[in-house]
Amino acid sequence: MDLIDIGANLGHESFDHDLDAVLARARAAGVNRLVVTGASRAGSVRALELARAHPGLLWATAGIHPHHAVECTAEGIAELRALQAEPEVVAAGECGLDYHRDFSPRPAQRSAFERQLELAAETKLPLFLHQRDAHGDFMGIMKEFEGKLGPVVVHCFTGTRAECFDYLDQDWHVGITGWLCDERRGRHLREFVKDIPAHRLMVETDAPYLLPRTVRPMPSHRRNEPMYLAHIVEELARDRGEAVEATAAATTATAAAFFRLA
Template identity: 40%
Template sequence: MNEVASASAFDFADSHVHLASEAFADDVEAIIERARAAGARALVCIGESPAAAARARAIAARHPSLVFHTCGVHPHDAAAWDDVRDAEAVREAVTLGAVAVGECGLDYHYDHSPRATQRQALDAQLRLAAELDRPIVLHTREAEDDTRDMLRDAQAAGVRGVLHCFTGTPGLAEAGLAAGWHVSFSGIITFRNWTDETLLRLVPDDRLLVESDAPYLAPVPYRGKRNESSWVPLTVRRLAEVRGIAAGDLAAITLRNTRRFFALPSDDASALRSPATS
């Protein structure tokens, strides 16, 4: 068991983890068991492409009541979006249990896909979210104006979502909250160069989520290593410290929010108990 798993004293959710990533190809079961031992009671495995979504679904099938999956197309791959093929892939994924559409969005930092194409792919996935009555998991980086426009469109269409791994401005967070969305924070908030504590207090309790975004963005003191869900308690503790509440209370709030946002079933402690400890 890793250090965090042995030290954690509360249950928590990881609202965004890439368990289907090639980075976990050799030891995903061990990663999940460490998360379970650390107190994880819900892991939302992101399918950022139809292929990743299929792998995520298979992982979730092996861990019912703990791992859940999504399906979408990441903005980096928006240039390959096909209105027929990819839309049908998302629809099929939802029939097979996908709890959200995404990860999708806008990334104007890397511009791996043309910006107009990113917007078209995102618009298509917003329409799917409305059609399928699923929330959106949104990636946004250096695309504030277009993200604000998207939030207005989403609100008009009745689409709810989460601004995942949020590092934007307070104004963008407020726009998301005004549209009825959630905001999620990752291990970035533990980094020495994170100084915006006001932003960490801005999000109301009932709109707050936490995530690992693993295998990326490991929190301090593991920064630079391959991230994993069992380290989410470090992010919880930092966020709780800034917000002035007990870490266990914040973990309970964000676990409850994760279940409500993604419409996840309630915890079944007997189903979640590790075979090693049952």
């Protein structure tokens, strides 16, 4: 398989000691291109550093996750604008809303999201978005920018069928993670992932989070890493009723086009 992981948090401290080995295992599993998620000011700088250190293998996003909404100051937006001008940065984000944990006040989250969408309307970069338990406000804010933005992916999709098709009705893309493999929380996804058009579907690990619960043997450290993307694709192909090779080829083609990857 030739796979693209559209969302891996390789700047996370858990990868500091063995990143080269992690990348080698990813490539051995067919993951030949990865997009490193920038989810804070420092994290976005780190994502760019990693992309520059591994040209042709890693690219980066630059954004401020709703958990870090307080960082979305005028200075923070200026920093994101500079980062998003770099050729290794292929998307704006991760940004959006998260009402599940509410690590930031909701008004601050909405303000940070709007400011980053204003920047994205300038740059027309693809958007790498986060939404959890905030669908109504998320759609309302996105509606204000209708026709002004570049292509959109709602990454790490965990929501309902209705939410998924709200996104697809806007011609947005959906990113599927190992949440699909969680028999406690992700079973509902298996019922409709087959209905997502291939040209709107991408795959990601969100490593080091969301280790697929169906991986065997289960690693003792429980850290997710990009090599497990192949396992996610196998599970996704089964649920879509298609050959693994077909799912791999389609998701890779979609991701390469969306992020304009070489």
